[in-house]
Amino acid sequence: MELASSNYIETIGFIAAFLTTAAFLPQVFKTWKTKDVSGLSFSMLLMFFVGVFLWLVYGYYKESPSMIMANTITLGSAFLLIYFKITYRKK
Amino acid sequence: MELASSNYIETIGFIAAFLTTAAFLPQVFKTWKTKDVSGLSFSMLLMFFVGVFLWLVYGYYKESPSMIMANTITLGSAFLLIYFKITYRKK
Numbered sequence: 012m013e014l015a016s017s018n019y020i021e022t023i024g025f026i027a028a029f030l031t032t033a034a035f036l037p038q039v040f041k042t043w044k045t046k047d048v049s050g051l052s053f054s055m056l057l058m059f060f061v062g063v064f065l066w067l068v069y070g071y072y073k074e075s076p077s078m079i080m081a082n083t084i085t086l087g088s089a090f091l092l093i094y095f096k097i098t099y100r101k102k
Numbered sequence: 103m104e105l106a107s108s109n110y111i112e113t114i115g116f117i118a119a120f121l122t123t124a125a126f127l128p129q130v131f132k133t134w135k136t137k138d139v140s141g142l143s144f145s146m147l148l149m150f151f152v153g154v155f156l157w158l159v160y161g162y163y164k165e166s167p168s169m170i171m172a173n174t175i176t177l178g179s180a181f182l183l184i185y186f187k188i189t190y191r192k193k
Contacts, residue, residue: 020160020163020164023156023159023160023163024156024157024160026153026156027153027154027155027156027157027159027160028153029153030149030150030152030153030156031149031150031153031154031157032153033149033153034146034147034149034150034153035150037143037146038146050141052128055125055128055129056125058121058122058124058125059121059122059125059126061121062117062118062119062120062121062122062123062124062125063118063122064118065114065115065117065118065121066115066118066122068114068118069111069114069115069118069168072111072114073111073164073166075164077160
C-alpha cells in the first residue's frame with residue numbers, strides 16, 4: 012500500500028528538518044555569544060551527538076535525503092556545543 | 103541494492119532514538135524542578151514542536167518504528183516545555 016508519493020513524504024521531511032534544525036541554532040549562537048556553558052551537561056551533549064550520528068547513519072540506510080540533511084547540520088551544531096563546553100569551561 | 107537488513111537498520115534507529123530522547127529529558131526535568139523558563143524561547147519551542155510532529159508524520163509514512171517512538175516521546179517533552187513556559191512565565 013503506497014501511503015503517499017515519496018516526493019510528498021520527502022517534502023514533509025524537509026519541512027521537519029528545517030524546523031527542528033532552525034530551532035536548535037539559536038542555542039548554539041547564544042552559547043557562542045555568552046560563552047556561558049554552565050547550563051550544558053557534557054554527558055547529555057555526548058549522548059545527543061552519538062544519537063544524532065546514528066540518526067544520520069539510519070537516514071543513509073533508509074535513503075532519506077531530509078534525514079541526512081537535518082542530522083548533518085544538527086551533528087555540526089552538537090559538535091560546536093561540545094567544543095564550546097570544553098573551551099569555555101571555568102578554569 | 104539492499105544496503106542492510108531492515109532489522110539491522112531499525113536497531114540503529116532505536117539506539118539513536120534512545121540516545122537523542124534520553125539526552126533531551128534532563129532539560130525537561132530541570133525546567134520542571136527549577137521552574138526557570140527564562141532560557142527557553144517560546145518561538146523556538148513552537149518551531150521545535152511542529153518540526154518533531156512532522157518527523158512523526160514522516161516516520162509514519164516511512165513505516166519507521168524507531169522514528170515513531172523517538173518523535174512521540176520528544177513531542178511529549180516539547181509539549182511539557184511549552185506548558186512550563188506558559189505556566190511559569192514571570193507574571
